[in-house]
Amino acid sequence: MPHDIRVVTETELRELVKLDLDLVNVVEQAFVALGRGDVIMPPIMSMELPQLNAEVDAKTAFIPGFDGFALKVSTGFFDNPKRGLPSLGGLMTLLSATDGAVRAVFLDNGFLTDMRTAAAGAVAARHLAPETVTTAGVIGTGLQARLQMRAAHLVRPFERVLVWGRDLEKATLCAADLGRDIGVEAEVCTDPAVLMKRAQLVVTTTPSFTPIVQAGWLHPELHITAMGSDAPDKCELAPEALARADLYVADSAAQVETRGELRTALERGVWPGTPVTELGPLILGAQPGRNSARDTTIADLTGTGAQDTAIATHVFARLGDAGTLIST
Amino acid sequence: MPHDIRVVTETELRELVKLDLDLVNVVEQAFVALGRGDVIMPPIMSMELPQLNAEVDAKTAFIPGFDGFALKVSTGFFDNPKRGLPSLGGLMTLLSATDGAVRAVFLDNGFLTDMRTAAAGAVAARHLAPETVTTAGVIGTGLQARLQMRAAHLVRPFERVLVWGRDLEKATLCAADLGRDIGVEAEVCTDPAVLMKRAQLVVTTTPSFTPIVQAGWLHPELHITAMGSDAPDKCELAPEALARADLYVADSAAQVETRGELRTALERGVWPGTPVTELGPLILGAQPGRNSARDTTIADLTGTGAQDTAIATHVFARLGDAGTLIST
Numbered sequence: 001m002p003h004d005i006r007v008v009t010e011t012e013l014r015e016l017v018k019l020d021l022d023l024v025n026v027v028e029q030a031f032v033a034l035g036r037g038d039v040i041m042p043p044i045m046s047m048e049l050p051q052l053n054a055e056v057d058a059k060t061a062f063i064p065g066f067d068g069f070a071l072k073v074s075t076g077f078f079d080n081p082k083r084g085l086p087s088l089g090g091l092m093t094l095l096s097a098t099d100g101a102v103r104a105v106f107l108d109n110g111f112l113t114d115m116r117t118a119a120a121g122a123v124a125a126r127h128l129a130p131e132t133v134t135t136a137g138v139i140g141t142g143l144q145a146r147l148q149m150r151a152a153h154l155v156r157p158f159e160r161v162l163v164w165g166r167d168l169e170k171a172t173l174c175a176a177d178l179g180r181d182i183g184v185e186a187e188v189c190t191d192p193a194v195l196m197k198r199a200q201l202v203v204t205t206t207p208s209f210t211p212i213v214q215a216g217w218l219h220p221e222l223h224i225t226a227m228g229s230d231a232p233d234k235c236e237l238a239p240e241a242l243a244r245a246d247l248y249v250a251d252s253a254a255q256v257e258t259r260g261e262l263r264t265a266l267e268r269g270v271w272p273g274t275p276v277t278e279l280g281p282l283i284l285g286a287q288p289g290r291n292s293a294r295d296t297t298i299a300d301l302t303g304t305g306a307q308d309t310a311i312a313t314h315v316f317a318r319l320g321d322a323g324t325l326i327s328t
Numbered sequence: 329m330p331h332d333i334r335v336v337t338e339t340e341l342r343e344l345v346k347l348d349l350d351l352v353n354v355v356e357q358a359f360v361a362l363g364r365g366d367v368i369m370p371p372i373m374s375m376e377l378p379q380l381n382a383e384v385d386a387k388t389a390f391i392p393g394f395d396g397f398a399l400k401v402s403t404g405f406f407d408n409p410k411r412g413l414p415s416l417g418g419l420m421t422l423l424s425a426t427d428g429a430v431r432a433v434f435l436d437n438g439f440l441t442d443m444r445t446a447a448a449g450a451v452a453a454r455h456l457a458p459e460t461v462t463t464a465g466v467i468g469t470g471l472q473a474r475l476q477m478r479a480a481h482l483v484r485p486f487e488r489v490l491v492w493g494r495d496l497e498k499a500t501l502c503a504a505d506l507g508r509d510i511g512v513e514a515e516v517c518t519d520p521a522v523l524m525k526r527a528q529l530v531v532t533t534t535p536s537f538t539p540i541v542q543a544g545w546l547h548p549e550l551h552i553t554a555m556g557s558d559a560p561d562k563c564e565l566a567p568e569a570l571a572r573a574d575l576y577v578a579d580s581a582a583q584v585e586t587r588g589e590l591r592t593a594l595e596r597g598v599w600p601g602t603p604v605t606e607l608g609p610l611i612l613g614a615q616p617g618r619n620s621a622r623d624t625t626i627a628d629l630t631g632t633g634a635q636d637t638a639i640a641t642h643v644f645a646r647l648g649d650a651g652t653l654i655s656t
């Protein structure tokens with residue numbers, strides 16, 4: 001059956017998709033649907049290619065009420081930088097939720113993933129961070145460090161951002177960018193413990209394999225979002241921190257067991273085994289959230305197919321004439 | 329990093345890809361690689377959408393030595409025919425095996441899957457059917473019935489084809505098509521037992537949920553390829569037939585346990601539990617195949633991501649100027 005398919009490049013997508021409250025709200029809808037339990041989301045398909053130092057993941061999710069659903073391919077070819085190429089890539093396909101037909105192909109090279117990941121950080125901050133955040137902090141100095149702080153500022157308009165990274169030069173650059181882009185005071189911290197102490201909202205954005213944030217650094221009136229760990233063996237928080245917090249929340253309980261911060265905590269036997277609170281039910285009020293301003297909370301985000309479906313549908317609705325129309 | 333991506337429609341692909349020995353040989357290479365054990369092929373990602381009477385599958389596989397690897401999305405929206413739309417659809421993405429970049433998007437609506445599935449039937453027939461096949465038979469009257477017989481004729485140039493289907497009119501049409509397209513005698517059989525008795529090579533191509541081929545119909549000098557069952561609950565052969573044959577061969581031992589004919593046999597306890605021979609090692613001579621002309625053999629094909637990678641790479645190599653070039 002002939003139909004038209006829109007093929008949209010990364011450059012075109014960057015014109016269309018901005019990190020704003022609209023996007024945060026769309027991604028929040030994905031979590032709400034997950035919370036209702038009516039999302040169909042199979043486990044991530046993951047292909048490790050050790051001989052290439054590479055990994056390929058596919059994610060999908062069907063959200064009732066959304067016109068379409070995404071199937072996303074993410075690539076990580078970690079030797080690419082040696083050849084002057086970016087490590088991460090991939091594309092999203094949007095299929096019709098009515099008849100399964102391909103509606104659009106977003107050749108985004110991971111851009112939409114970056115955006116929906118940042119938006120999820122804002123959703124976590126909106127529902128978990130103390131009402132008043134004057135100082136935010138970010139661990140890591142890459143693209144997500146920038147995006148996560150911009151997204152967090154949409155829901156918690158902090159006055160000051162602190163940046164820590166292993167590389168002082170990169171941290172300095174990141175702080176300069178954040179100060180300019182968000183229009184807040186920006187400082188580099190040379191000690192992550194100091195950053196933690198001063199902030200009410202911290203986002204960890206590193207691909208670390210060993211904990212950076214120590215359990216002893218937790219303090220009242222703090223929310224931490226750990227979004228760097230998205231694969232087995234990655235870990236940003238000391239595993240003891242999870243149980244020590246007043247509340248530990250996952251984007252997907254099933255995923256954090258194998259890909260998130262919980263994996264290490266379970267392995268070390270430092271998680272009491274209580275069922276993990278999920279962000280969706282928490283937003284819906286079906287599971288308890290922050291009790292008081294003084295609580296310490298942690299959100300563990302591994303990235304869900306539901307977020308991909310949310311952003312892909314959002315983008316499709318605002319495509320206008322963008323992209324190349326392919327008639328099949 | 330800007331690069332060019334080729335987007336190719338079904339119409340363009342149909343011009344490029346023919347069911348010939350070249351294609352059979354390419355798909356055979358995929359099985360050889362599977363047989364060598366060096367293919368990386370994660371389990372199929374499957375999303376059931378019962379409220380829509382639909383299913384979405386994703387498959388991928390990395391074959392060392394191939395320039396690219398495919399990630400395929402297959403859709404089955406089984407209420408589509410009520411709206412005048414085909415049930416099956418989907419697309420294939422070809423990614424570079426060097427840097428993971430998207431090289432091509434094949435908007436094939438399942439056409440390449442049809443072709444690689446037929447080619448796999450020919451690979452099975454080449455390595456398992458008796459050397460001399462004068463009469464071939466096909467159970468089912470759809471597209472794969474036609475393609476499987478055309479593919480089988482490439483490797484076993486039979487003189488006569490028998491067709492059985494539940495619907496006599498469709499069977500008559502299918503036989504007429506086959507007679508004309510292959511240039512052989514074509515007959516409709518009203519009794520599948522008679523078809524089985526007269527043929528040395530039978531391919532079952534139905535989406536049946538109950539066995540059509542009974543174990544008592546097996547006879548010497550026969551090869552059966554069952555390619556219809558590709559999902560849990562489907563079943564074309566009586567489960568007792570598997571152990572009764574001299575040899576039962578799977579495209580993927582892991583897949584036939586959950587999606588192929590073996591599933592029912594295991595469930596009913598009529599499979600002796602011996603390790604399942606796979607087509608790849610058999611082609612390589614690492615596992616025994618047919619011992620004599622009088623053997624009865626069965627091949628169970630569920631469809632592998634390795635076949636998708638094989639056909640996608642094959643198509644990409646012969647693209648020429650076909651398709652739309654998208655510069656990212």
